Amino acid sequence: MKEITTHSLNKGFKSTLTEWGFSDTFAGYLADFSTLIIILVTSVIVYYIAKFFINYFLKKLVEKSRSKWDDHLYEQKVFTRLVLLLPALVLKVSLTPSISKYPEAIMFIELGLNIYIAFIIMRVVVSFLNAVYHIYGELDMSGSKPIKGYVQIGKIITYLVGGIAIISLVIGQSPLTLLAGLGAMSAVIMLIFKDSILGFVAGVQLSNNKMLQIGDWITMPKYNTDGTVIDVSLVTVKVRNFDNSVSFIPTYALVSDSFQNWRSMGEAGGRRMKRSVLIDVGTIRFMDDNMYDNLKIKKITVDEQSVAGEDVTNLGLFRRYIYNYLRNIPNLNQDASMMVRTLQPTENGLPLELYAFYTPPNWAEFENFQARLFEHIFSVLPEFGLKAFQRPSGRDVQISAVLPE
Numbered sequence: 001m002k003e004i005t006t007h008s009l010n011k012g013f014k015s016t017l018t019e020w021g022f023s024d025t026f027a028g029y030l031a032d033f034s035t036l037i038i039i040l041v042t043s044v045i046v047y048y049i050a051k052f053f054i055n056y057f058l059k060k061l062v063e064k065s066r067s068k069w070d071d072h073l074y075e076q077k078v079f080t081r082l083v084l085l086l087p088a089l090v091l092k093v094s095l096t097p098s099i100s101k102y103p104e105a106i107m108f109i110e111l112g113l114n115i116y117i118a119f120i121i122m123r124v125v126v127s128f129l130n131a132v133y134h135i136y137g138e139l140d141m142s143g144s145k146p147i148k149g150y151v152q153i154g155k156i157i158t159y160l161v162g163g164i165a166i167i168s169l170v171i172g173q174s175p176l177t178l179l180a181g182l183g184a185m186s187a188v189i190m191l192i193f194k195d196s197i198l199g200f201v202a203g204v205q206l207s208n209n210k211m212l213q214i215g216d217w218i219t220m221p222k223y224n225t226d227g228t229v230i231d232v233s234l235v236t237v238k239v240r241n242f243d244n245s246v247s248f249i250p251t252y253a254l255v256s257d258s259f260q261n262w263r264s265m266g267e268a269g270g271r272r273m274k275r276s277v278l279i280d281v282g283t284i285r286f287m288d289d290n291m292y293d294n295l296k297i298k299k300i301t302v303d304e305q306s307v308a309g310e311d312v313t314n315l316g317l318f319r320r321y322i323y324n325y326l327r328n329i330p331n332l333n334q335d336a337s338m339m340v341r342t343l344q345p346t347e348n349g350l351p352l353e354l355y356a357f358y359t360p361p362n363w364a365e366f367e368n369f370q371a372r373l374f375e376h377i378f379s380v381l382p383e384f385g386l387k388a389f390q391r392p393s394g395r396d397v398q399i400s401a402v403l404p405e
Contacts, residue, residue: 039094043087050083069135076131081124088113088120114169122162129154146214149203149251152234156196198252199235205255212237212254212261217363220259223249242363271358271366277377278349278389279342284315291385298383315342318384319352322377326356331369333357349389 062074073079092113133151168175206212216229218239227241237254239247291314295302302321323340326332336357343351354373358366381388 039091042094043090046090047083047087050086051080054079054083068138069131072131072134073128076127076134078124078127078131081120081127084120084123085117088117092117111169115166118162118165118169122158125158126155129158146232148232149200149234153196153200195235195250195252199233199250202252202255203232203234206232206251213263217262218259219262220249220254220257222257223247223253225249225259271363273354273356273358273366273370275370275374276343276351276353277374278346279315279352279381280387280389281345281350283385283387284313284350285385287312287314287317295383300380300383314384314386315350315352318381318386321380321384322352322354325376326354331358331360331365333359348391 058079059074062070065071092110129151133148136147164175168177212218212229212232214229214232217227218229219226220239225239225241225247227239227247229237230240230246231238233251235251236248237251239249241247292302300321301324302317319340319342323338326338326340327334332338333356338356339354341353341355343353345351358369378388
């Protein structure tokens with residue numbers, strides 16, 4: 001139908017120009033040129049009409065829709081780039097019949113249109129992959145199973161297939177011929193895409209084995225990395241360190257080398273506290289009534305009922321005091337293991353170890369909590385008649401030298 005209309009339009013122009021006194025040859029050229037201009041203008045008008053429809057009507061439908069996938073398709077310009085195919089399709093259908101007398105021109109125009117169509121299809125596929133990535137990013141599972149590496153592989157394949165198609169159009173050869181040539185250059189291709197191939201394989205292993213996900217705190221001394229994973233791509237993993245610097249680690253390095261993932265710490269009930277204070281063994285003694293009275297005066301609550309009838313030492317009572325103190329701290333996981341114990345004596349004193357789990361496992365809050373806790377421990381030790389072990393300093397030697405015997 002369009003071929004008949006285009007041919008009739010061209011024939012009508014030629015007849016009119018001939019009636020006006022133009023020669024038959026010149027009238028033919030002028031009619032062909034006029035028809036070509038009309039078809040080009042028509043294709044541009046079709047494009048702008050379709051673009052107006054997308055930017056006005058389709059945009060309103062997308063905004064009213066409750067689903068989010070269509071918003072991402074619109075934002076990534078999938079529909080806008082699809083519209084770019086319309087002018088090429090109009091020209092491809094209408095232009096050839098109009099200039100059928102010029103086979104060489106038709107050959108070059110069709111080549112240009114085919115290359116343009118292949119390029120636009122390639123851009124549409126890339127935009128669609130971007131939309132898929134953003135749609136997936138809103139799912140709960142996106143943090144534990146990132147697909148950025150798969151999307152990047154899809155883009156590489158799209159560009160590779162599109163490039164082969166365009167080159168085959170330009171040289172007039174079958175794409176299979178080019179693929180056969182690429183097969184002979186497989187060693188060079190493997191060298192060029194080595195990082196991408198290794199990164200893709202590593203990404204699959206990291207995802208399937210749940211070794212890494214966005215938001216994990218990882219430590220990798222080899223790369224001087226200690227921070228939170230903020231992005232996992234095909235080639236690199238981006239980590240924001242605690243000093244706000246950013247480390248870029250090759251994805252395959254997370255499989256070939258060792259790294260420490262602290263995610264299970266939060267899943268296990270909090271950040272583990274395992275820290276000790278050294279007690280001077282020369283200050284450990286049995287409790288007496290004066291020591292109990294002194295604690296009451298200082299308003300230090302001790303569990304006297306649990307030690308009734310026992311020969312209790314000041315260290316034993318202090319252990320029970322610290323244990324009850326930990327039990328009353330809301331940020332400690334009361335369902336997880338919690339203990340206050342003494343370890344093997346050393347030449348530096350008797351280690352008194354505190355073992356508990358702090359929630360939430362925020363590093364800054366945890367360190368602040370530990371500092372406050374041990375400040376309290378050191379300040380309350382003398383009330384139980386205990387001292388923390390500390391090696392003599394030069395000042396201690398000077399003081400002992402001037403004290404009378």
